[in-house]
Amino acid sequence: MPIQLSNLQKxxxxxxxxxxxxxxxxxxxxxxxxxxVVGNILFLCGLSMIIGLERTVRFFFQSYKAKATAFFFGGFLLVLFGWPLIGMIIEFYGFFLLFGGFIPVVINFLRRLPIIGSILLLPGLRQIMDKLSESRSIV
Known part of the structure; x- marks a missing residue:
């Protein structure tokens, strides 16, 4: 059953x-x-078009995600003002805090893909992915 997307979401x-x-x-x-900077702007615009502007604002500005949002947008501002390396490090930390809860979902989705799934099911990688999935589902 394919996912139905509107033209705006596409x-x-x-x-x-x-x-x-x-x-x-x-x-x-x-x-x-x-x-x-262009990548960050495109990413944020695309995200707001996929889930809607109101839901995007609600996602970023929930009280328990204030620290993650501050890191994400603080890193974006550092990139914008000329400190790209430090800004991207801070931004990725904020991104991981914001979207880290989706890691178990992404891992389970990737395991169902033909080539990537067989790679992720190898013994060493499977243990790493399982630990990563367990640690993020607790948070």
Whole structure:
């Protein structure tokens, strides 16, 4: 049963993918400030188009996620003002705090994919993924 997406959500998914791509390119090109800023903006715009602006604001500004949101947007501002390496480190920490609860879901989804799933089911990786999944589901 395929997931039904509206046209706006399809555009948001594309923007999110392009955002992640620009962030990846920005890191490859030795933390290029311009690529990282464009990637961050595309990622946030895409996320807000996928889940909606109101739900995005509610997600980021919940009281128990204040620290994670501060790290995420603080890192974004550091990248914007010319400290890309430090900003991305802080931003990734905030990203991990914000979206870390989704790690078990992502791992279980990846295990169902044909090639990636067989790699993740190898004995050494399976133990690591299981520990990572257990540690994030407790939080």
């Amino acid at each position: 555009i948001g998914l594309g923007l999110t993918i392009f955002g992640v791509g620009f962030i990846f390119l920005g890191m490859i090109f030795l933390f290029d400030k311009g690529l990282l």
